[in-house]
Amino acid sequence: MSHATVLEVDGLQTEFAGQGYVVNGVSFTIARGESLVLLGESGSGKSTIALSIMRLIAEPAGRIRGGRVVFEGTDLLRIEEQRMRRIRGRGIAMVFQEPQSALNPVLTIGTQLGECLPAKGRRTRGLGLLDAVGLPDPTWAYGAYPHQLSGGMRQRVVIAMAIAAEPGLLIADEPTSALDVTIQAQILELIKAEQRRRDMAVLFVTHDLGVAHLMADEVAVLYRGTVVEQASRALLFANPQHPYTRDLFAAIPSREKRGASLAAPDRVYDIQETGCCYAGRCREVQSQCRVCEPVLREGSAGVRVRCVIVDTPRAPSPDGVREPDTGGDPAGGDLLEAEGLCVNFTAADRIFGQKRQIRVVNEVSLRIGRGRTLALVGESGSGKTTLGKAITRLLPLAGGRLRFEGEDMTTVRGEDLRRWRRDIQMIFQDPYASLDPRMTVGEIVAEGLRAQRIMPAASRFSRVQELLRQVGIAGGSIDRYPHQFSGGQRQRIAIARALAVQPKLIICDEPTSALDVSVQAQILNLLRDLQREAGLSYLFITHNLALVEYLAHDVVILYAGRIIERGSVDQILTNPRHPYTVSLFAAVPRFDHPPLVNVMVKGEVPAELVMEGCPFHPRCGRALPHCRYERPLLRGFEDGHEAACHL
């Protein structure tokens, strides 16, 4: 062990009642000033490792069963709680995923920050820390309560608390997963800066390959509680070795894979009692893999892989067959036209308060062509979900016109509205909330058939079977309940429910944001196939630009309830006009190609809507004086490419 080693984890095992070993023999070391990224999908045990190091596993449900966690020479698993407490915060500090809930809502920021500082000079040092993490007004923030701060600001406070006692090791457990990309970029930059300044070791937990690429010196890929591959960043991203890592890369949608199906496992969860944990999903599985568990072997150049076929030259991961892009024909005509849509949101006070109207969607016009995919891109609070619901008439419109196949649908009511609902369906973000837990899968899928009186009850059964088969759910599932399915399977059921009424347009509201990348790949493939076969149109709501590159034909960028730029996917990606679009693209961490330009948006979306001028002007790096009071209108650049900017 070299002197520089800060943390050594050796054979760590953590068990949860009812789930078995969530962490099963994980080992790694981190040196001073170095950062190690734990990369894994949900259920890989990456957060459990972080909590095990801190000894914060919630007992008695979870228990550390074995291994060593040596921090600066002491085995943390063998000291009493009293000593461990002194190490928490001072020796090892931690930043958590949810800034919304990580701070105590009833104590001021100052009080909570002060708990990490010695009593003497607490306030001065606290203010200094808040300033260091980039809070715009430290004095105000010091006396403020968490709810008065935005998510990004709160995460800055959590980081300030973590670095307050100058820890030797900082554990960051998905610190930016709940944040928008522009804020994510700021927070990641902050962590890196603090690491450099304090020469800290950082253990960074993430599921995002881009973030991993940005943050890592060394990456450990986790699968079902074990490290399957560990390598330096450069080697791992250049030449992934383990079949799982390779599949992970292949499942990421990108511009290059456009038109081709993504590599996706047939089965996601295959409990393997013996042998390699990945044998159930592995493309290159061999007979011995199912019998004995491979060890983590040292390969060339310090790459360690838990696989029997390491270092054997292999064909690259199979990319799907590339089919011609069907939606490329804009001559199909418009399926839906929206003009000047406005949606209000009524905010009521908690106790008998007055109601006031907030305009969340403002003067939005868009067209969706037949068989085409329109991506609606925006960060949280941009009104994109609201707009999606308003287009399906699930929310009342406060203004504007809605035309579907040339017919005005703005004011249809009653039976006409009910009949029209057949043509336009919605897939929701959270597959756990979008299926009624008290209905069987069969009832859920048949709901539309019954409500729209599409076919007699007798023939519904076979139609439901057919729909389920179409989305890749076994026909025998018809009498089971949603909770018996995984997130990806539920999303398929939700798609089957929408397909049942044979819609022409499906509004997909971030349908994959709650799913792992490999499951996301399955869903994207399914949606792509459906479009090709049935000529469906999609309005794809997302904040994930990789998805946009992969599947969109046209793109609309929404900021604070207004469209600020729109155009075809090529126009937007190659030649973004609006400064916001530019910085949005720059903020996305990429491992495949470097960012186009290195601009970082400052600040955050203001809590109060900007009433005058360009909504983006307070954050815009290139704002001109008149951006402040004169609202820019959408103006055309190339054919169909428009942006609302004075530049």
Add this chain to the structure above:
Amino acid sequence: MSVPMVLPFKLVMLDTDFLLYALFAVLIVLITRVRRNASLRQTWRRVFERPGAMAAVVILAVYAAIALLDSVHFRTALYAPDGAVTGYSPQILSVLDILCAPLRLHTEHTYSAPFAEHALVRETVMRPGGRVQRIFPRLIWGGRGLAGPFARTRDILQRSGRGLVEALLVWLMLLCGVWLVREGGRDPRLAWRRLWRGDSKLPWRTFWLTTGLVLLIGTVVANLAVEYHVLGTDQVGIDVLYKSLKSIRTGVVIGTVATLVALPFAIVLGIAAGYFGGFVDDAIQYLYTTLSSIPGVLLIAAAVLSLDLYLGQHAREFQSVLERADLRLLFLCLILGITSWTTLCRLLRGETLKLREAEFVQAAVALGESRARILRRHILPNVMHIVLITLVLDFSGLVLSEAVLTYVGVGVDPSTYSWGNMINGARLELAREPVVWWNLGAAFIFMFMLVLAANLFADAVRDAFDPRFHRSS
């Protein structure tokens, strides 16, 4: 002309009897439905996986059985000397009364301690020869068959022993019966070892232990009660055990019927307020805020006061004291239901508000489902767990409040057997010398067992059904 077939009794159905039967029928329907529904079955399994809940269910079942037996009322036929039925007795009896005939009929003159042979208080008796003596008179029934003054302990032991043997026999028979039916009589040693070690997913060991204990108490007490007043007698010489048993029905009726009568209102109004919003919501909110702002006991007091006046004015319309008392019991249930209605209504409104925005409801709207169907298929099934939790949580509170209300004077009729009336009567008995504790003690134990079982069961139901309590799974 043929002689008409005449039954030796005539059934009488009281209002609360009817409600109890209805409740029982609903329960059976629900159980069959739960058995058919996989997800509900699983949730209920979680309830029964707790040993405490399993034991509680056995106890509750015993109470429910006694209450049901006490709810089959009839009048016995009166016979002319030639054997023809001339009419029916004005006295209304229940099946429980027949089963407990010795208890019911063995009345003494006044207080006697449990297992006593002599009365508690001295009486002046005239001895032959004109000598006046103050003695503890021998009881009419208590320890009547005893041979001599020292035979009592032996007799009690003998009878208890007999009870023990009977209990053991019945218990083993039940055990073997279940084993034969469920496992076809295979592997007796293994089956026994499994039971002994508690080696099953559901806590069957607890089930059989509790059943055995209940059987044991039942048989021993039954053997003793023929000869003794196991729990003594009260001021007018009525067997306290009999009173306690009869009180069970009152407790169970109040605990169940009260919430049940209010249930339809709470469900309909709560869901309507939450789903439709606007004016409907305002009106319903006003209604329940107003109702809940009146302290429950005062609302009940005002209502019962009115009823008393009404009953006073229409006394002649009731055929028997029992029927009048029953009307009062029913009315008490109604008014208790109204006071507890508001909490459930508020909860349902809140949950419906949340559900209305739930994505699966939005999806149903997007599919073009009708409102009525969304309410029935999506909202109602998803709030039923709240109804169930409220139902079981309220039960024990209602049983307890019966005692308090009866004490205050706005509870059940003084002629109704109830724990409240027992406590009320026994209040001054503690001040007596020697202390009369058995009335109070009996009420305490009977009530405590029921309420404790209900609480344990309610806990398990809440933990299993409330999504907040099993977020991790």
Add this chain to the structure above:
Amino acid sequence: MIRYIIRRALYAIPILFGVNLLTFVLFFVVNSPNDMARFHLGFKRVTPQAIVQWKHDHGYDKPMLFNDRAKGVQKITQTVFFQRSMKLFVFDFGRSDEGRDIGYDIRQRMWPSLAIALPTFVIGILVNITTALFLVFFRSTYLDWLGRLALVAMMSVSSLFYIIGGQYLFGKTLRLVPISGYAPGLHAFKFVVLPVVIGVISGIGASGRLYRAFFLEEIEKDYVRTARAKGLSEMSVLFRHVLKNAMIPILTSVVVVVPSLFLGSLIMESFFGIPGLGAYTLDAINAQDFATVRAMVFLGSLFYIVGLALTDITYMLVDPRIRLK
């Protein structure tokens, strides 16, 4: 803040009106003033003149809710409802059906009531929170398991048994305090101690368990994990972080207790012979004195509404996220 209080007060008016109307209708659906007169005059040999006179004396000789014969506003005001029930709004309680001044009685009797209800309430909350914190501190140990069992057992015992048992033990057997009675001023202490102690003990079961659940719910939240990750001790996590957050649901549950405070004191007062409002109400119930019962219903509802508003205000003090408008 002041605007909030004004709005709350305005909101209370329709509710109190509804309460009045409800009690009024409930009573007169089954009773006519004639029945009342007969009841109070004694059922035997009541002359029609006596009934008319009694009704006139007690203000029951007008139409119930709507006066056809009167003009204008008087159609509403010249009714039994308006004359007898609406005056409660200005705290004019009128006279009881037996002729006593209800307002005077209430003023006299509120102090003994407060002497019992207030300590019971405050000490009760403190004791329940302490119990719950104790159990939470020792969670997932046998101590917690035993404590929980004890609490379930305690909440399964009727409050009547606590009172009777307490009187028997402390009053009769140990002779520590008088069994019942009351004396004004400082002498009240020895009479108040036992009811307060019993009141507190009988509440531990249900509330202690409830608060324990609140604490446990808080303890699973993310901010507690953050606090632990800072290296805080279990004690400061519980007292600094969890306690203040758990106060929010505890406060909500306390409002539910406010009306039962009324119920509790009703029984306490009657058992311990304390001349308070509870005993007063109980006497009125037993004497079928509608005027008094109605006044007490009004007062009880008023307490409840005030309690509700007070809770909201306390909320604001505890939870910075809430700003009352």
